[in-house]
Amino acid sequence: MMTASNVPGADLDADAPLDCTDNPDVPVLVTPHEEIWRHLIHAGYPYQFLHRVGHTPSGVVYAMLSGIVLNNAELEELKEQLKEACAQYEDDLAWAKVLEEMYNALWGLGCAPRTNMEFLTGLNADVLEIIVSLASVKDQPWTVCKDWWDVIRRSPKVMARILVNSSCEPLIMLIEHGKSLGSERRILATLESLLGMPRACIDDDMAVSICEAIESGFKAATRLLLSSGLLKADNFEEALECAAGSGDLDTVRLLLERHAPRRRGLPLENAARNGHIEVVRLLLEWPENAPSANCRGGFVLCSAAGKGHIDIVRLLLEWPVNAPRANCREGCALTEAAKYGHADVVRMLLEWPQHAPGCDDGHALAGAAAAGHLNIVRMLLLWPQNPPRADCRNGQALVNAAQNGNMDLVRMLLQWPQNAPRADCQDGNALAEAASEGHMDIVRLLLTWPEHAPRADCGDGMALLNAADGGYTDIVRLLLEWPEHAPTADCHDGQALVNAACSGHVDVVRMLLEWPQNAPTADCFDVHAFLFAAMHGRVDVIRILLGWPVNAPRADFGDGQALIHAAEDGHIDVVRLLLEWPVNAAKADCQDGEALVVAALNGYADIVRLLLEWPVNAPRADCRGGLALVKAAKFGNLDVVRLILKWPVNAPRADCQDGQALIVAAENGHLHVVRMLLKWPVNAPRADCRGGQALVLAAAIGNLHIVHMLLVWPVNAPRADCQDGQALVDAAANGHLHVVRMLLEWPVNAPRADCQGGLAMDAAERKGFNDVLLLLQKSVF
Template identity: 25%
Template structure:
């Protein structure tokens, strides 16, 4: 009765697979065997359990299949029946002496599967056979906390009924009561209190369920916990943390609850920050007013020397900044820090923050380690709007940096004609050393940068200024073949016959380099100069 075919199948296996009960019974009575190994048995049983085929499972069991055979993941058919919520299948397997507490690869039991999937009737049947969850504390807490977070009171009740400890805590020592209080679920909190959840349990940071409820502004939950004997007993550090977090979230009701619970309004955290710092940083005017009304210090400095006022300024919260200013708040910046902040704002073109900083007392002419001011940076970037804001604030355009350059020099160097015009209109001067002026003139002339050259000349630079070799901008422009520069310099009245150290003129330079178009223009100008001189000499002779 046990011949084996090509695929290791037996007559009994064929009868079971085809569902022929009478044949199965006859073969079994005659001593037939399935000839299946454990893995094959488990797969077939689990597959039938997944399909919900009670008859298929019965046939396999009648064929001597091991009801507790586990697959590659340690899963048994009872796991599958429980996970799918098949009560009839579950009872059939329990009748066949299935191990009610078999554990799979992940530590899960049939009861855990039933509870997780919300199959209360299956869970009840398993519990009647002394089933256990076999959860460790962290796993128990995780499952309970997730139910509490989702407000799944049925799942929570099933876990508790299955023996889960309501006071199990996770890796951060958080309990499900912490979570229920945090989300404000009144029904879940009541159920946990009925199951003797500890109201004073503290998490890793010393937080209690009541602290969570207060922080989140859940008044009903807070009242339930207080009635159960909970107390709000914060350390100074916790005062700061709770107040700062509520301020950051804009939870004014939560802040009021904390202050009513005697939290210190000026409590500082590990970085010296107070709740007013956070309110100012987030631009919450209502919160800031509430805290100031409760005596919050407006000039307390944090680890980095920042005040609530500086936080408001950085965040661009003008109304909050002015409210704090009304109560005597100060930036408390050094001159160097003021310069750094203003210069960076000038670089990015943030006129709103610049106005705010100036409105709360920042010095517009504060200079950095290189003597640079925000006006210099604004001119270097060519931002007309920032320049106008700074000029309106009476920024001094005559201030010089480490290298003796002024704001106008920056504008000219970068070719920002519109900015240079604004500065000249308020009386600014480029105020460069003669050697620097001629160096720039020659550099612009050689590079063919007419706009830069024109800017420098408009700043009263001497068009005939000569360098250490007595070379002028005209010499350099002619040597480079830049006719448009040559024409412009001549139109500005430069001398066409100026001689350098070696006796060279602009014309001789152009001839040497082979720039005939420049030569032609300069030759014409030279002849015109000669004619003018001859005419002047004749007039003198006549006199």
């Protein structure tokens, strides 16, 4: 029986770097190396080292290929394991040869391994291909594969195996990057090898690969994929949509000849939107299942019009069968063409002899005005049949033009001889929008317009509020000084001051506070200006507000609410200012250390240190039962966890709240925090605290590293079957195959596969995790 000292990973070094990534979904070829992996694990090979080189059967191989430096102990142990493996697999001649070569090569490594190329070129070529084919690269796989390309160029099958072992989408990886290698012939040979592998080894979604090949112009790869027999009907449909959108006429024709589905008219829409008129024509003329020219309710026409493709618009309108009406979709084509400035398309639609769209509803006029297309606005207003009124839609065109800052267009609309919009339409919304975007000339023009000028305080001072929010000092002053109906500086209980403070506009804040009439108080609106400035880190604004001679807010308002906001959002300058303020300074421990807790939660170690070091009223590091530690652990803020635990005065216990910090760190997958807590020299939490709850939660999220660390912990490790096998049940219910396998195969106190009345199997079956279900069933029977 294995003990805690000889189970895999018992010699785990908690301070050593560890690759925390894990992708159990990467497909792995079924070869004898699965057995070699198991042999190495169960023989006691350092589990942490195997994870450093990748949680795959090829971990040791990749270690050699990637140049990971082995210390003397690791090197000697690896030699011994390979020696045992050689003996175990002596009946398999191919593997015996590989292992022997690897074993012999290791004797030449010493403590300073040779470079990858030196090591690789020193091996027998056939053995080299077998070794490289087992490599699984989790970090930047394509970069590594490209580096090995010269070594393996004579065998595309090897490259294909590397891609399959390294990515769950080997096809897309090859197509995206392959042409950069400069050898289309070898890329295509590798692609052929990939397509010849079992379906489970390559991409689930073939549509992505075929579309990538089409969009990149990789025609040979496109043909290979189309002829592979692996594409589903939906894949052909998506390929047709992609080819049509890319203007790839040959591929579109090839797909049509293969009866690719085209149920929704999307290929026609894509081709029309991107201006590929020959593809549009081909689709419409196809003798079988051709799309209707007015499919999708005429949306194809709208797409072409919005992009300005006048030839396609004309082609669709003139199509002899099922042509779209020029006014389809309530004149959508006209509106889109006007909005994007395509005057020729606008004119053609309006002049179309049948079912021409009307422009009197004002949609096209408003769209053109919003984008500043003065020529189209003029064209529409002058159109001889049913032109829109200049003030249609309650002056929306004027509002849009004012917001966009188009002075000429605003003036033209206001001066239009018939039905000109009022300058104060929509209760002065044009003025408010111009002020919000800082268009001073338009604000002045509207206020001085001789007829129906908007009041400076229209909309209850909305223009002033918008200008203050944007920091437009000149507009704020202009509005406040306007001789008639000027807004008051404190309108809306000082909302302008709040807006300016929140956005950090110091000049506007000072101007409003100094205004001679009806100035807002510095503490107006329930001190919102002060609180929002703290929340957004506006330290200069806060200094003005706190130092204002009358009605200044208190720095400790609301028992330190501003301090808490600043700490929560990481504004250390604001925190320091509030703590140092000479009058009514905020207390560092206000609200029972809430500022410390929120800073720890968000990982602001500098603010945590500042609060704990404050010379007066500093919060205790263990305030509220160690809540700051628990929150930092929950969100994986390792530096904060270390800082709080090491604090020389009133540091919280690492096992506070019965190990709550450990539990929440495990629940959220923070491996380094879990390790630090378990290793803490004083009052470390038990690995099995609360009946092994940390193990159960880590298993539930599928974090194999944390599960393993807890199980191998040298003291008070949780039982693998704790809580009647709850870890197994939760891992199975969430489809974490590798965790389920580890728990079932654990040498001590492994849970029964049918624990809790077979609940794990029931959950796996109900959720469709067939691989997990099969493993559980094998373990039972």
